[in-house]
Amino acid sequence: MGSAHRSLPTEIILRFSGYANKCRCHPAEKVEWHRRALVVTLGALRAAGKRCGDSGGPAPAVAPRPPPFPWQRLGLGELPPREAASAACPGRMEDEELEGEEEKEEDEEREEEEEEEPGPCPLTEEVVKEGLSLLSKTGDGLAHAYVKFEAKDKGLTDISLLKRFIHLRYVDLSKNKLQDLSPLSSLTQLLWLKVDGNLLSSASMQELPYLQVISFDHNHIKDLEGIAHPLLANLSLKENKIQTVLGLSHDQLSSLQVLELRGNSIKTTAGLGVSKLKKLYLAQNNICSLEGLEELEQLETLHLRDNKLEALDGFSDSMKCLQYLNLRSNGIRSFQEVEKLQVLPMLQALVLMDNPCAEEPDYRLEVLSRLPQLQRLDKEFIEEDEREEAEQIRRTRLEKKKEMEGSLRDDATLPDMEEFLE
Numbered sequence: 446m447g448s449a450h451r452s453l454p455t456e457i458i459l460r461f462s463g464y465a466n467k468c469r470c471h472p473a474e475k476v477e478w479h480r481r482a483l484v485v486t487l488g489a490l491r492a493a494g495k496r497c498g499d500s501g502g503p504a505p506a507v508a509p510r511p512p513p514f515p516w517q518r519l520g521l522g523e524l525p526p527r528e529a530a531s532a533a534c535p536g537r538m539e540d541e542e543l544e545g546e547e548e549k550e551e552d553e554e555r556e557e558e559e560e561e562e563p564g565p566c567p568l569t570e571e572v573v574k575e576g577l578s579l580l581s582k583t584g585d586g587l588a589h590a591y592v593k594f595e596a597k598d599k600g601l602t603d604i605s606l607l608k609r610f611i612h613l614r615y616v617d618l619s620k621n622k623l624q625d626l627s628p629l630s631s632l633t634q635l636l637w638l639k640v641d642g643n644l645l646s647s648a649s650m651q652e653l654p655y656l657q658v659i660s661f662d663h664n665h666i667k668d669l670e671g672i673a674h675p676l677l678a679n680l681s682l683k684e685n686k687i688q689t690v691l692g693l694s695h696d697q698l699s700s701l702q703v704l705e706l707r708g709n710s711i712k713t714t715a716g717l718g719v720s721k722l723k724k725l726y727l728a729q730n731n732i733c734s735l736e737g738l739e740e741l742e743q744l745e746t747l748h749l750r751d752n753k754l755e756a757l758d759g760f761s762d763s764m765k766c767l768q769y770l771n772l773r774s775n776g777i778r779s780f781q782e783v784e785k786l787q788v789l790p791m792l793q794a795l796v797l798m799d800n801p802c803a804e805e806p807d808y809r810l811e812v813l814s815r816l817p818q819l820q821r822l823d824k825e826f827i828e829e830d831e832r833e834e835a836e837q838i839r840r841t842r843l844e845k846k847k848e849m850e851g852s853l854r855d856d857a858t859l860p861d862m863e864e865f866l867e
Contacts, residue, residue, distance in 0.1 A: 563622040563644070567603035572596055573610070583612050584634055592634075596621070604628050614655075618643070626650055640664070648672050648682065657700075661685065673697035681705035683726075691716040706730070707748070714738060714759070727752070728771070735759025742766065750774055750796070755782075762788040771796040778802055784815045794821040814839040 579593035590612040601621040607613070608631045616635060620642040629635065630651035637658045645664040649671025656674040659681070666685040669692035678700050687709040693701075701719050708729045715736035717725075721743055728750040735754070738744075739761035746769045754775040767789050777783065777800040786792060797803055797812065805811065809822055813835035819827060 563600070563602050565602055566600045566622065568596065568599075568601055568606040570606070572599060572601075573606060577610075579615065581614075607632065629653075650674075652697075662705075669693050676700050679703040682709070684708040687711060689716065690714060691718075693717065693719050695719050695721070717741070723766075739763045745769065747771070757782045757785045760786060760788055762790070764789055765791060767792055769794045772800065773797065774799040776801065780805070780811050780815060783812055786816060790818070792816065793819060795819055796823055798823045810835045810838055814842065 573594070573596075576594045576596045577591035578595070579591060580589055581592045582588070583590050591610075592612055593615040594607070594610065594613050595617040597617060598620040601618065601623060604618065604623065604626075605628045607616075608628050611631055612634060613632050614634050615637045616629070616632070617639045619639055623640065623643040624645060626640065626645070627650075629638070630653075633654060635653050635656050638656060639660045641660055641662040641664075643664055645661060645666055648659075648661050648666050648669065652673050652675070654674075655676055657676050658679045659672075659674075659677065662681055662683040662685075664682075664685050666682060666687060668687060669682070669690065672680065672693065675697070677698055680698075680701060680703070683705050684707070687706060688711060690706070690711060690713075693704075695718050698719050699721065702722060703724045704719065704722055705726045707726050711727065711730040711732055713732060713734045713736055714727070715734075717737055717740075720740050722741055723743055724746040725741070725744060726746075726748040728748050730752055732749065732752040732754060735749075735757070736759055738747075738759050740763075742763050743766050744764060745766050747767060748769075748771045750771045750773040752775050754772065754777065757772075757777065768791050770786070770789070770792060773796045777797065780802060783797070783802065786795070795812070795816065802808065802811075803823075809831065812822055813819060813827060813832065817832070817836065817839065821827065
């Protein structure tokens with residue numbers, strides 16, 4: 446029987462029969478899914494019969510009672526929300542450290558072109574049927590619904606049909622032609638959203654109470670205004686047209702830990718108002734000054750590769766958690782600038798390659814003698830003999846400095862002695 450002629454109950458049976466083997470859910474669920482297969486399928490068929498009759502279309506959404514935290518209804522046991530989102534969608538965007546390696550984005554595929562106004566292409570029930578997956582309990586635990594939807598590279602301009610599917614928790618609408626995300630405001634149980642490669646000019650959305658991960662990569666977004674989701678932990682706005690970090694508020698983004706702003710046109714870090722960040726990616730911008738970093742007391746990773754930094758002012762001893770700093774391909778010429786990083790007590794990994802100072806003789810020893818706590822410089826771990834040699838250079842330098850200071854003091858007292866002798 447062709448898929449075009451299947452009734453909805455038949456579709457549910459076919460999807461559910463292979464669900465436990467094909468789904469990307471938490472491994473511990475699979476045995477339980479097998480055990481409950483017959484019971485859940487029967488319940489799904491009854492619910493589908495009540496909602497759809499013989500229409501063959503997707504089931505209209507039924508508003509649940511005020512739900513508990515939705516990740517507790519996913520069948521993922523007692524996993525906390527971020528781990529639950531990870532288990533259900535293992536292909537989510539990652540906040541990997543780039544370690545200074547060459548990373549060429551897929552920019553060639555998205556070279557600057559004059560975008561023509563897209564023709565209307567609304568989301569249809571057939572596309573919805575193809576994109577739904579991950580059958581799970583609804584928020585009130587009394588029924589089952591598909592909670593994951595994917596419609597990538599469909600040329601979509603209108604997603605109004607999604608308003609009906611209020612149980613969705615994972616949505617991927619990448620590589621379409623969307624300019625408006627307002628239909629998503631009814632998806633109050635949404636945990637994970639990916640809308641890369643669309644035509645969005647703003648990231649502003651109505652507050653979604655459980656949303657934890659958003660990716661807006663490769664759009665036309667110009668600012669950070671209107672992003673306010675209390676549980677949002679991971680926000681990516683890579684390869685947009687953002688010029689300032691102003692607009693983010695700690696009060697509205699109190700859970701934000703990872704912020705990806707690579708490949709924009711940002712000139713300064715001033716005004717970044719989210720103090721609980723742990724990972725901040727600002728590579729491939731136009732940053733020439735570092736300001737306001739002293740507020741990022743919990744920051745562990747800072748990525749500033751491919752910017753226009755010539756001085757390293759702006760770091761503060763309040764940044765007691767910073768362990769990884771990537772400054773590759775900037776304009777750092779002097780080791781005196783590197784010395785300013787001594788205010789970072791926990792710094793363990795530093796990337797300075799492709800700066801003018803990296804071309805100097807004994808570059809690694811010069812850096813290590815100033816930052817003896819480093820465990821890794823560029824791509825290489827610090828060897829023990831290298832550390833000992835750098836320590837000897839540091840001691841010699843300190844002795845010369847003391848001698849010079851003593852000489853200056855002697856010169857300052859000499860006129861007094863001559864006056865006494867007279």
